[in-house]
Amino acid sequence: xxxxxxxxxxxxxxxxxxxxxxxxxxxxxxxxxxxxxxxxxxxxxxxxxxxxxxxxxxxxxxxxxxxxxxxxxxxxxxxxxxxxxxxxxxxxxxxxxxxxxxxxxxxxxxxx
Amino acid sequence: xxxxxxxxxxxxxxxxxxxxxxxxxxxxxxxxxxxxxxxxxxxxxxxxxxxxxxxxxxxxxxxxxxxxxxxxxxxxxxxxxxxxxxxxxxxxxxxxxxxxxxxxxxxxxxxx
Numbered sequence: 001x002x003x004x005x006x007x008x009x010x011x012x013x014x015x016x017x018x019x020x021x022x023x024x025x026x027x028x029x030x031x032x033x034x035x036x037x038x039x040x041x042x043x044x045x046x047x048x049x050x051x052x053x054x055x056x057x058x059x060x061x062x063x064x065x066x067x068x069x070x071x072x073x074x075x076x077x078x079x080x081x082x083x084x085x086x087x088x089x090x091x092x093x094x095x096x097x098x099x100x101x102x103x104x105x106x107x108x109x110x111x112x
Numbered sequence: 113x114x115x116x117x118x119x120x121x122x123x124x125x126x127x128x129x130x131x132x133x134x135x136x137x138x139x140x141x142x143x144x145x146x147x148x149x150x151x152x153x154x155x156x157x158x159x160x161x162x163x164x165x166x167x168x169x170x171x172x173x174x175x176x177x178x179x180x181x182x183x184x185x186x187x188x189x190x191x192x193x194x195x196x197x198x199x200x201x202x203x204x205x206x207x208x209x210x211x212x213x214x215x216x217x218x219x220x221x222x223x224x
Binding site: 031033042043045048050055056091095097098100101102103104105106 | 143144146148154155156157158161201203205210211212214216217
C-alpha cells in the first residue's frame with residue numbers, strides 16, 4: 001500500500017494566485033481529512049469527509065478555501081486567491097470509521 | 113464538541129531517563145486515543161493507540177495508560193534515546209463521529 005499520496009510536495013506561488021492541493025487516500029479508507037500546520041497555530045483540522053460527503057468544514061478559515069471529494073480516491077483543497085498568511089504545511093489524512101488515521105507527506109505551501 | 117489539552121508543551125530529558133506526556137479530554141463519549149510522533153519536516157506518524165475498553169497498552173519502550181473516570185491518558189517512554197526527540201501529539205476520537213481532536217503537541221528533547 002502506497003499510503004496517503006499528496007501532490008505537489010512543495011508549492012511556491014504569488015499572492016492572488018489560485019492554489020490546488022491534491023490527495024489520494026489509502027484504498028478502502030472512507031474518511032478523509034485536510035489539516036493545516038503552522039508554528040503559530042499548530043495542527044488545525046480544516047475539513048473532513050465521510051464517504052465523499054463533507055461532514056464538518058467549520059475549520060475552513062474563510063471563503064477563499066474550498067474542498068471537494070468527487071470520488072473515493074481523490075480530493076482537492078483549493079485556495080483562491082491565495083495570501084501570504086496561507087503559507088503552511090497542508091496534510092491530508094485518511095482512516096476507516098473509528099479507525100487509525102494515517103497522514104500523507106504534506107504539501108509545503110509558500111505564498112509570496 | 114471535544115477539548116483535548118496536552119502537557120507539557122516542552123520536555124527535556126537526559127538520555128536513558130523516562131518521559132511522560134499527559135492529555136485530558138472533556139467528552140466521556142470519546143473512545144479512541146492515538147498518539148503521534150512528528151519529526152522535524154515530516155508527517156505525524158501513529159506510534160501507539162488505545163481504546164476505551166483497555167486501561168494500558170505497551171509496545172517495547174512506549175506505553176499508553178487511560179483513566180476513563182478522570183478522562184486523561186498518558187504516553188510513557190522509557191529508556192529514552194536521542195532519536196525519540198520529536199513533537200508528540202495526542203488525539204481523541206468520539207464514538208460514531210470520525211473527527212479527531214488533537215492536543216497542542218509536546219516537543220520532547222532527549223539530551224545525549
